[in-house]
Amino acid sequence: MQYRKFGRLDWQGSALGFGAMRLPTLEARPLGVSTHEMANVDELVAIDMIRAAIDAGVNYVDTARPYHQGQSEIVVGKALRDGYRSKIKLATKLSSGWVKKEEDFDTNLDAQLERLQTDHIDMYLLHGLQDKRWRELQALGVFEWAERAIADGRIGHLGFSFHDELPLFREIVDAYDWTSCQILYNYMDIEFQAGMEGLKYAANKGLAITIMEPLRGGQLARTPPQSVAEIWNEAEIQRTPADWALQWLWNQPEVSLVLSGMSTPDQVAQNVASAERSGVGSLSSRELGLVDRAREAFRSLSPIPCTDCKYCQPCPQGVDIPRVFATYNQKVMYGEQGAGITAFSDYGRSAKQSKQCIACGQCEAVCPQLIGIIEWLKTVAAYLTAPNA
Numbered sequence: 061m062q063y064r065k066f067g068r069l070d071w072q073g074s075a076l077g078f079g080a081m082r083l084p085t086l087e088a089r090p091l092g093v094s095t096h097e098m099a100n101v102d103e104l105v106a107i108d109m110i111r112a113a114i115d116a117g118v119n120y121v122d123t124a125r126p127y128h129q130g131q132s133e134i135v136v137g138k139a140l141r142d143g144y145r146s147k148i149k150l151a152t153k154l155s156s157g158w159v160k161k162e163e164d165f166d167t168n169l170d171a172q173l174e175r176l177q178t179d180h181i182d183m184y185l186l187h188g189l190q191d192k193r194w195r196e197l198q199a200l201g202v203f204e205w206a207e208r209a210i211a212d213g214r215i216g217h218l219g220f221s222f223h224d225e226l227p228l229f230r231e232i233v234d235a236y237d238w239t240s241c242q243i244l245y246n247y248m249d250i251e252f253q254a255g256m257e258g259l260k261y262a263a264n265k266g267l268a269i270t271i272m273e274p275l276r277g278g279q280l281a282r283t284p285p286q287s288v289a290e291i292w293n294e295a296e297i298q299r300t301p302a303d304w305a306l307q308w309l310w311n312q313p314e315v316s317l318v319l320s321g322m323s324t325p326d327q328v329a330q331n332v333a334s335a336e337r338s339g340v341g342s343l344s345s346r347e348l349g350l351v352d353r354a355r356e357a358f359r360s361l362s363p364i365p366c367t368d369c370k371y372c373q374p375c376p377q378g379v380d381i382p383r384v385f386a387t388y389n390q391k392v393m394y395g396e397q398g399a400g401i402t403a404f405s406d407y408g409r410s411a412k413q414s415k416q417c418i419a420c421g422q423c424e425a426v427c428p429q430l431i432g433i434i435e436w437l438k439t440v441a442a443y444l445t446a447p448n449a
């Protein structure tokens with residue numbers, strides 16, 4: 061395993077961290093349901109995977125109370141028994157929904173400690189900060205509370221994860237002496253949310269930066285469309301799509317640690333092997349050029365930047381927005397319009413649902429990707445219901 065400087069801490073984090081948001085589940089994932097929404101985690105496999113990663117040198121595990129409908133923290137707690145807890149830094153998050161008033165900070169943290177079977181959280185992150193949540197937490201006195209929890213040893217360090225635009229990111233970075241921040245970043249999303257500029261800004265201020273959604277929730281790891289595959293084929297060193305995405309991140313000195321939400325033992329083995337080959341500046345300028353071209357090739361094919369996080373769900377009109385968008389993106393990416401309704405199991409439902417939007421805007425208010433959902437649904441409806449679709 062390769063280890064990297066972790067901000068100002070006198071501690072080195074493994075290049076790869078274990079993100080416990082997409083653990084294996086006992087039943088197959090139904091269409092339209094995201095892995096992290098499924099509660100039926102396959103505990104035995106998940107525990108083996110987390111321990112295998114730690115045995116291979118991973119020393120950072122990231123979870124949050126909402127993942128897998130509350131099961132992630134519990135399974136991580138079980139995985140960290142038998143001496144594994146002391147081998148890693150444990151990160152979990154202060155998620156909205158559990159803290160409405162000041163007293164809730166303690167109640168929530170104590171419940172998390174119990175679920176995780178530990179007496180302290182090394183990295184406690186204010187979860188998914190967006191403007192409204194950031195102001196609410198400050199008004200509730202989050203910093204005064206966190207200082208007390210740090211003083212009594214329940215929290216090691218305070219950080220935040222982020223889902224809003226760059227100016228707010230800068231404001232938050234400057235507002236407190238954070239140890240770390242977690243940002244959505246991958247070779248497709250370099251100007252999105254904090255993006256590359258935010259990464260450099262926070263690193264320059266001494267924060268450790270952990271990366272979430274490095275594979276865009278798996279989108280960058282799948283078999284690429286022909287135009288992207290042809291670009292990868294030009295490389296002297298052949299890599300899997302996942303390896304390209306991960307190496308591009310590790311190539312950057314500002315990246316402290318890449319979290320991947322691995323869902324199979326094989327993915328753990330592959331990503332550990334990738335991490336072992338990683339290093340700052342390890343990609344050649346020619347390889348970096350290939351990544352730039354792959355980005356452009358994807359961009360020219362995949363119009364809606366939905367990562368299937370499901371924050372927009374449920375829609376009051378019953379529109380499964382991520383599913384409708386995925387159908388549209390894939391049809392556009394693979395040039396499937398005109399292939400006929402019977403060829404795509406999800407096509408008929410998506411076409412119907414895309415027309416149910418009444419523009420209430422509830423979805424746009426919570427979308428971490430800030431997608432103009434209402435306008436896109438109109439575009440999708442027109443596309444999917446076109447006479448030749």
Ligand SMILES: NC(=O)c1ccc[n+]([C@@H]2O[C@H](COP(=O)([O-])OP(=O)(O)OC[C@H]3O[C@@H](n4cnc5c(N)ncnc54)[C@H](OP(=O)(O)O)[C@@H]3O)[C@@H](O)[C@H]2O)c1
Binds near residue numbers: 082278302322
């Ligand atoms: N703070 C926040 O708001 C927030 C938000 C998102 C994530 N996070 C954290 O960041 C972590 C990482 O984000 P993420 O889970 O979205 O990571 P990711 O690495 O972008 O996506 C994980 C998915 O990629 C696929 N994958 C991983 N390794 C692969 C490989 N070697 N080959 C093929 N496919 C592979 C799997 O998809 P399949 O399951 O489809 O095979 C897996 O479920 C999360 O687990 C969570 O801890 C935090």
